[in-house]
Ligand SMILES: O=P(O)(O)O[C@H]1O[C@H](CO)[C@@H](O)[C@H]1O
Ligand SMILES: [Mn+2]
């Protein structure tokens with residue numbers, strides 16, 4: 001009987017564009033495939049688990065026998081952002097996409113925000129976060145006006161210098177925007193530096209819309225532990241958790257996951273490792289992305305060593321972010337699924353028709369019931 005599941009989302013680690021990728025301009029994208037092909041990928045642990053059995057990956061040929069069950073899934077929801085991907089994993093499918101603003105936010109939205117915060121704004125366009133703080137940082141420091149920007153995702157991002165706008169104030173302005181807007185996420189983007197040379201800090205904070213009832217709320221309602229590690233808590237707007245901890249890096253996210261695994265808990269430990277996406281995917285940093293994957297793989301044995309015999313470890317992703325693809329945005333891709341556990345049969349769970357099969361399976365094994373079809377529990381246990 002499975003008492004505990006550790007679910008780790010490698011943020012943006014997609015495994016090839018999906019059939020509907022054209023709708024997103026993403027035909028040809030393949031995050032893992034292109035990294036393996038262009039940079040070489042030395043990840044013996046995930047290879048052994050069956051990563052190369054899911055889809056062709058250069059240098060990672062399919063294994064005859066794998067150490068984990070493996071498969072992949074496609075996204076049904078309309079959207080390719082973090083919130084949409086995570087919500088679908090937990091069982092909530094978005095038929096109406098969150099609104100996006102490819103031409104910046106309309107005047108009425110900006111006026112209402114300026115009025116409620118009492119702050120002026122600059123920017124208001126689609127931008128890369130590291131580029132726009134260097135472009136507009138000096139003006140922001142001189143005038144105190146908040147830098148507002150968005151992307152292909154449904155995001156309202158507010159960048160401000162930590163010494164010009166205290167963090168508390170920045171977070172307050174984000175809360176105001178959260179109340180005013182229907183975007184998927186409002187994101188605080190604090191930075192430091194001077195004279196055209198600015199760097200973001202790890203005090204980023206995300207404000208998501210509140211999800212419907214999902215895997216998390218049902219696990220919590222059943223009296224089990226529901227533990228969030230990293231930005232997981234924010235992605236679900238804090239709904240459905242019994243405990244959570246923020247992290248500042250993939251390394252710390254892995255440390256915290258191991259700490260929780262060593263504790264006496266029962267239920268779900270749910271971790272998001274965002275560096276893949278934030279530091280490397282959006283920056284189109286192929287080598288950085290490759291190195292981050294190799295680092296995770298090196299630490300995988302520490303994670304599995306901290307597991308009890310009846311625990312399950314599920315490694316997956318939420319969308320793609322191919323570091324050699326055009327632009328700097330997410331890519332519409334399938335997600336890999338690896339399921340490891342002492343009692344897991346190392347089978348191919350196939351190509352799942354929705355990310356939600358992951359959450360459905362977790363509810364199936366932890367609660368003994370599901371609210372949807374799609375559990376692969378009977379294949380692996
Ligand atoms: O370029 P930066 O600021 O990293 O922003 C990226 O991060 C956002 C949220 O993950 C995405 O929507 C994209 O805009
Ligand atoms: Mn993401």
Ligand SMILES: [Mn+2]
Pocket residue numbers: 082277278282330
């Ligand atoms: Mn992202």
